Amino acid sequence: MKFSHNAQSRTILTSRFMPLLMTSALLLQFALAGCAGPTLGRNPASGATSGSTAASYEKMLDLTNQVMTRKLARDFLNDAFKEELTVNAAEATKYGFSGAAVKSLTETQFMMLLQENPDHWGDIEKYLASIPAKPTPQQIKDLAAQRTAYRKQFKAMINSSSVLENFKKKNNVFDPFVMETADGSPGYSNLQIFVDHPSIDRNGVTHDPENLRQVWVDFINSAKNELILNVFDFDLMVLADALIDRANTRAQDKKSNITVQVGIDKNVIATRPEVQAVFNKLLNGGVKVTAVDSVGLNHQKLIAIDWSVAGKGRVLMSSGNATQSCIGPEGDQVLATAPARSPYSIPNANHVMTMDSPMISLVIHHELTKTLDAKYLLRGNEYPLSGTYKVYGEASPVHTGRRSVVLAFTPNGGLDNINANFIGRAIRTTTGPIRMAQFAFSSKDVEAALLDRAKADVSKPGGIFDFQSVGDTPFAMQDWSIFLDMTGMQLDRKRKPDPYFFKTSDPFLAVLGAKRDTAFRESIRIAPAQYGTHGSVDQNGAKAELTSKIHHKVIILGDYTITGSFNFSEGAESNQEYITLWDDERVNTRAKSFFDWLYKNSASSVSAEALKRNKTRKFDKPEPKNVETTGKSGD
Incomplete structure (x- = not known):
């Protein structure tokens, strides 16, 4: 289809x-x-x-x-x-x-x-x-x-x-379960998308970063009756203060205080003193806080508010955690004293979406309840197979029909394999350019879907596989990285002095042919130079490490856009995650704008970075010859 x-x-x-x-x-x-x-x-x-x-x-x-x-x-x-x-x-x-x-x-x-x-x-x-x-x-x-x-x-x-x-x-x-309003009004509205790094609009104009931390604070402060939040990492006291304030404010119905429920990954609480301090403060401040004992990672970044108030439910979806490094505009710069603050100190590349949606807020409350409510506290395979939900928005001004979003959650998400049945399916059944910004990409199922899509695209007369990506540099260069694999390369750290080398078999080269594969490999990029780990030393010799990452989990598929907390990896299947597929030109346009800035400012391709990391600046095996099986006319 x-x-x-x-x-x-x-x-x-x-x-x-x-x-x-x-x-x-x-x-x-x-x-x-x-x-x-x-x-x-x-x-x-x-x-x-x-x-x-x-x-x-x-x-x-x-x-x-x-x-x-x-x-x-x-x-x-x-x-x-x-x-x-x-x-x-x-x-x-x-x-x-x-x-x-x-x-x-x-x-x-x-x-x-x-x-x-x-x-x-x-x-x-x-x-x-x-x-x-x-x-x-x-x-x-x-x-x-x-x-x-x-x-x-x-x-x-x-x-x-x-x-x-x-x-x-x-x-x-x-089939997803379609949630419709009784009167046919939009199921979500007032959609806003915020990004913490520059973006380039369709007219080539560069727009400044936005303060995601303040977006979170403002959203929390808008809760009138109830709030539920689940997150992996949480070290921002300003957010803890906002949650405690809500928990000690009379609810709009005047019957009790606003109910505030928060989940944080148990292992993160145990290993990061800053997160333990936030947990203790919330606990003592009247917030119902749970240390989530996940089989994998409690990796969602979701807030729902006021789902029980007719017409008032709202949702916040984030790619970043409630941490200074993820959503604080200064990034790790707060670790360094003023004279030594590095121009490279920026937050992780993230985005936040907020919207009015009584129905989506109900679905998120439903999902988080299984994780946070004392009568459930589910782990791993205790979660039922969830399936998917679909909610329609307003009529689209650019195509016939209504805007929409499909939502799924893990563990046991969709039909039990989000990489294959949700992401892979969308890749195979859409058309148009593919743009991808990923923190960690290790899913063979998603790679297989991209290869199928490449075959389909180049089999058409004059067809091309229009793919571009930006990955977080340290992860893009790992031996498990699909970005590395798609370039036809692999890593063996025991090989000295040149651990990066070309594979003997390269499926993408076989499909694309030598000329197109060269361009394809060049389009698989690492992060801009300002991302990564940079040292800082103040006037007294004190050192600090300032780190920032490409933390988006986004793939643009023609007119469609997938976002969420779900990294395209096998490990994410057992985590608490959320993933969304949008048929909404506003999400598509905004995602393209922040991707375009990352791509334009990318430091280099994955293959060029691999060559740089080989001590001889050479690959000790020649690039494999063209063994293409399809698409020869495109060379």
């Missing part, structure tokens, strides 16, 4: 889940309440379900958390849908999905079930009351017979009808 500007086909995935909803309604009948039959809640006149208000979404998300975080409930659902979770082989290949079936019913599939069956929400609550959240082995044994009886009745019902047949014909497990 190609993305197009057609109003109907422009969705990432079309909604084809009615058979699943009908099947799910039957499941509710037998597994939840034993009702005589399902009653669908769709309003034919409006096309919206009767459960589509923000308040109803809040209830649906809460029920989803309660059901899908219980292993007994998940096991029953997965067994009931065992055959129906298989995927079409052609679709799986197209979207980079490995395997014959989805391992579990997703949260978003369960959300669709709820949306179509609002009359049964009370039955679900009765079902939840009958199953302990953390049952003992004896309770599990006692419930086995009841589950078996439900399963037999359920299977008999669907096998005697056409529901299963229709489901198998039309089901597409790759």
